[in-house]
Amino acid sequence: MxxxxxxxxxxxxxxxxxxxxxxxxxxxxxxxxxxxxxxxxxxxxxxxxxxxxxxxxxxxxxxxxxxxxxxxxxxxxxxxxxxxxxxxxxxxxxxxxxxxxxxxxxxxxxxxxxxxxxxxxxxxxxxxxEPILDFRCAKDNEVLIHPEQNWRSLCNVGADNKRNLCASGEEKHGDVDEIIGGCDWIIEQTYHTKANQQVTxxxxxxxxxxxxxxxxxxxxxxxxxxxxxxxxxxxxxxxxxxxxxxxxxxxxGFGxxxxxxxxxxxxxxxxxxxxxxxxxxxxxxxxxASSPRHENEIKVRIGADKNGIIKGIDMITLSNTGAYGEHGPTTVGLSGHKSLPLYGKVEAYHFRYDVVYTNVMSAGAYRGYGATQGIFALESAVNELAEKMGMDPVQIREINMVREGAVMPAYYGETLNSCALDRCMAKAKEMIGWDEKYPRINLKNGKVRSVGVSMAMQGSGIANVDTAGVLIKVNAAGLYDMKIGATDMGTGCDTILAQIAAECLHCSVDDITVSGVDTDVSPYDSGSYASSTTYVTGNAVVNTCETLVEKIRDKGARQLGCAIEDVEFDGARVYQVDAKESINLKDLTVAVGSDKELSATELFCSPVSPPPFVVGMAEVEIDKETGKIDLIDYVAVVDCGTVINTNLVRLQTEGGIAQGIGMALYEDITYGESGRNFSNSLMQYKIPTRLDVGRIRVGFESSYEPTGPFGAKSIGEVVINTPAPAIANAVFNGVRVKVRELPITAEKIYNGMKQKNI
Amino acid sequence: MIIKLWVNDKKITDEIDGDAILLDFLRDHGCYSVKRGCETSNCGLCTVLMDSKLVLSCSTLVARADGKHVITLEGLQEEAKEFGGFLADQGAEQCGFCSPGLVISVLTMVKELKNPSDREISEYLSGNLCRCSGYMGQLRAIKRYLNQKGAQKNEIS
Structure with missing residues (x-):
């Protein structure tokens, strides 16, 4: 290509x-x-x-x-x-x-x-x-955050302003109590992820x-x-x-x-x-006063048989939407929908959730959108299960992970058409040297080096909802003007979509001028979120190009005086397959007496949302005296289907990992007793500098997604999901301390070691 | 108060408030590459050169620039294109909002550090935050640029 x-x-x-x-x-x-x-x-x-x-x-x-x-x-x-x-x-x-x-x-x-x-x-x-500042006390509290008469919920999301509920609901498949009850190994734990700022x-x-x-x-x-x-x-x-x-x-942007x-x-x-x-x-x-990640408290119960096959998962998510409900009902869904399907042998699951109003800043969308929270909880619980069984945490994933062809009940019943999670795991293991380093190596200076693992998934747009329009016309110079409604926010979608168009139209990326969004001019697009742009808008580009090429061939054939079946378009000219006659695109566009403008526009909406996958492995160094933790190396191997832009996909991955590292180790929006937000500057809310991220190394193991543009799936969000659980696992493997509440600070590690007398 | 200074070699005489901030002054004089990312001197987005030294223009009074030469990226376009090309080849500019501060810092680092190690590069630039890139692509770009300039002989991975 x-x-x-x-x-x-x-x-x-x-x-x-x-x-x-x-x-x-x-x-x-x-x-x-x-x-x-x-x-x-x-x-x-x-x-x-x-x-x-x-x-x-x-x-x-x-x-x-x-x-x-x-x-x-x-x-x-x-x-x-x-x-x-x-x-x-x-x-x-x-x-x-x-x-x-x-x-x-x-x-x-x-x-x-x-x-x-x-x-x-x-x-x-x-x-x-009186304010409600503890989200565990919000539901059915006598204090109501939104008692007003004109409050309303447009969709059936289980919202009830008289109970401080922004949303609530449950989903199940099979009888989880019966399945887990019959299991040899059971883990039940509660995990707490914090509100984080995107810090654009x-x-x-x-x-x-x-x-x-x-x-x-x-x-x-x-x-x-x-x-x-x-x-x-x-x-x-x-x-x-x-x-x-x-x-x-x-x-x-980041949401x-x-x-x-x-x-x-x-x-x-x-x-x-x-x-x-x-x-x-x-x-x-x-x-x-912005829109940070929803704070979640997630209870997870997992049952596995004597061989370590995970049979049942029970998950209860409590999500804090703060003062207003932006993205409350939808983020919480992802905590289950985009974590549970990682385990392909589950026979029953039960997922329940409440999203509550409180008197803190309202939450919103942040890269990962609830999946990040759910994956920290589930992946941490799986690591605890492995430990209880005396199993390598890589091995428990190898025998349980979802595989290509699987039908995923917890993922809207979709069939997994593309999945290289197994190859991602094998490559990550090799890149970090898992077998040599697991679980830990004691250093002579009182420090220990250890490794940890996590898997993750996300979606590619919102199925049956996200809609993207693309308009391409041939301009008077015989080149292309492409209008999109998707928003490039630094991710490079203007370029990526031009690459897809150039591939379809057999021309150079430079031949395509891309105009960003002006709602008076651009075709409709629901927007750049939910990891939708490459997959959803990318498909709209492919469809638009197909229509345009048909129009070019049709007009070319008429100019050449033959049938459309007799001509082809090679990017520069329309030519007769069996004769020498041809007309170049520029002449065709402005042909005298021509009656049809060469332009095409198509909308695309996908019935499915193919998940990309990542395996993340962290190597950390912990000072056994103080609990100080340094990230040494982070390896992420990604299956995002066909990679469209080899540079930008690498940058997206490295950037998402770094944000995930911040969430894992530093970032925490903290409130005082009166509800004052202490995390109000970059002095109090620290994001990683280039000295904090250690070394981030990424690899790609591509599957081919049959419904994606040239086989592509999404990349934007999935990459933030592994650092928190992988680093927590590395901490456990190093000093046997289980940190179930983010961020993983030196204090928590120190106190954990003290309790255990390590 | 009346001050005189040079912005990108152009002499400017202006009447300013005593509490006027250099960042705002520079933007008011058309230097839009200078961005504000915080109010606490943490992010490095507003980095400019004052008498050849890197300063954070968000926490520099215009009065302090009196009689001095201030250079922003507008005054270093050729150099910015040269190093920026390396960033672009990695895709490491991403949203680009931190790029001007980073670029001017790297252009200065090249003059100040001889054959820097990765660690020295990261330390020198630790005040330049970026939320998009995870820093690795920037490091690859910087090393390739230094190599081309003959300023670093480190192996490029």
Whole structure:
């Protein structure tokens, strides 16, 4: 293949590395009003009185908005296809505040200093309410986070605002109690994963203005331009036809921008004032009022027979959605759907879940989207099972892992058409030297080196929901213009999709101009999330190219005066198979008297979501005196089907592993007794630097996914799922300490060793 | 207060507030490569050169740049293209938002460190955070660039 499976440079690479002004804030008009938010100092309170007159009097202040100025119609900020599973539980500004940092007022003015001054002049009196800060106590608590009458849930997700439930439900296959009851080996444990921040280097930011027709135009750092259009329409009670959303270059997403965190604020300012408005979240705001990973507590019960065959799994997930329900009902599902199917010999499973409202910052989408949490719990439990049985944790996976051809009851009943998990395991084992290093090597300096393992899966888009449109036309130069609705957020999808198109159209990637998202111009795409772009939009590219090639051949045949069956297209020209006549594409496009434009557009929606797989192995070094842990080496071997861009897939993998390492070892959003978020800067919430990640090595063992573009599956999310359970396993193999609550800190290891007297 | 400074060799005289921050000043003067990633001097996105020394422009007052020469990536386009090409060949720029700070730091590192080891490279650049790449691709790009410049003879893996 000429374009697919090649290390093609990203189309925007050189402009990014030379620092060109291509991001939202760089292209904002200079006369934008500065928009800032006054935030609640209380975790749970009613606004009794709010005085804005003094702030309004300041010269340069354009507007000060409170809950009295916004529509009283609830909506969700979650970027999901309508009808959204996330409850409609938000107003732009509410009389009730539900976490420390919740929005109380919006101020817009000429410059930042004046706006800051105005913020200080707003006087608010609160009726303080008792908060719910422990998510284990939220369900059926007498304190209600969302008692309001106009709260509503659009989908049947088991939500009940009178019980603080954002969602609840259960699924089962077979009789898990009977199967586990008959097992020789049983493990039952509880695991706790924390809320984590995506920490996109570019925080959320948006500017809005009215265009020459009076249309509200929103330029924003988002993964979900088409959903933002609907969200703004809901929030502002404006028809969607009066809203246009444009996505420039994006400084990272990871799910953070699958929620419309900032868009509504400048939008309402522009609607009220008619003036352009810009909001740029500070790092602090992006730490205290954004959309982090859902904190989960997951109980796992596993039964295995005397040979180590895992027969039954029982999983109960409690998920903390915080003050609002963005992505609450859907993330929790993945904790089961994208962990349980890893074990192919399970005869029965039972998966139950509750998602609860509390008075902390609302959670959202973060790479892995619940699968990460479920996989930490299940993989840790499997490692504990192996230990109890005296089995190598690699071996227990080798005999239980799901194989190609399996029907997966816990994965929507889908059949696994492509799976190289077995080859991933073998290669990872070889790359890290598992047999030589397992379980540990004691060093002479009082330290120990040990290895640990985990497997992981994810999906490729949301089956029967994610929809991608692609439009390709031949331009007057005889080259191609491709419009996509998928959002490149640094991942390189503009380039990857051009590679797929170039392969189909027998041309060079450079011959294809890709235009990113403008909802007035681009074909519809549900957005870049759920690991959908390469698979779902990639398939739409393939289908569009097929239609286009047919049109090119048809027009060529008519120009050559023969039947379409007699001609072929080789990328440059349409030629008669049995004769010498041909016409090149450029001449064909502008042929005199031609009546048909050479363009094609197709939508694609997949009935399945083929899972990619990863095996991760960690080698750590632990100081037996202090518990200090250093990551030495991390090996990940991935099956993402056919690799489309050999460079970008490697980077995605290394980057996801590094984020997973942060989650495993450092990252933890912590709250004080009153609900104050202590993790409000990069000083308190530390992400890995280049000194912390050790060595990350990745390999690929490709299967061929028959439903994917050129056999491809997804890569974006699956790669974050293995570090936490693999590192926890390495810690156990090194010092026999089981850390069941993330992050795995030196203190936890030290205290564990002390209890065991190691 | 009135200050005089050179931004990318262009002399600028301007009246500023005493508490004005260099980062904002540079962006106001068209240097959009300079990004803000935090408010706590942790991320390295706003790195620029002041009299040939790397500084974080988010925590430098404009007043401190009075009489000095400030260089941003706008003033180092040829060099940025040269090293940036190596980043692009790895796909290691990813979202690109941290790239300007990283690129200007690497261009300076090349002048300051002779034949650096991987560890020395990582230490020098430890203040330049990246959330996309996991750092490995950046390291591969840096080593290939150093090799081409003859500034590092390490083996490239």
């Amino acid at each position: 000429r374009s697919v499976n090649q290390p093609v440079r990203k189309k925007d690479a050189m402009s990014l590395v030379t620092g060109q002004p291509v991001y939202t804030q760089d292209i904002a008009p200079k006369d934008c009003l500065v928009v800032k938010i006054l935030r609640s100092p209380y975790a749970h309170a009613l606004i009794k009185e709010i005085k804005t007159e003094s702030a309004m009097k300041l010269s340069g202040i354009e507007c000060v908005l409170t809950y009295k100025d916004v529509p009283d119609k609830r909506f969700t900020l979650a970027g999901q296809t309508f009808p959204e599973p996330s409850p409609y539980d938000r107003l732009i500004l509410d009389e009730k505040v539900r976490f420390i940092g919740d929005a109380v007022a919006i101020v817009a003015g000429d410059n930042e200093k004046t706006v800051d001054k105005a913020l200080r002049r707003i006087k608010v009196k609160y009726d303080i309410l 280097m570019e925080t959320s930011r948006t500017f809005t203005y009215l265009d020459e027709t009076g249309k509200l135009t929103c330029v924003t750092s988002t993964q979900i331009p088409f959903h933002v259009k609907r969200i703004l329409s809901n929030a502002l009670e404006l028809p969607e036809s009066r809203i246009r959303v444009i996505k420039p270059r994006i400084g990272g 953070a921008k699958q929620t419309a965190v900032t868009e509504v604020y400048p939008a309402i300012v522009t609607v009220k004032t008619g003036k352009p408005a810009l909001i740029v979240y500070t790092r602090r705001e992006s730490f205290i």
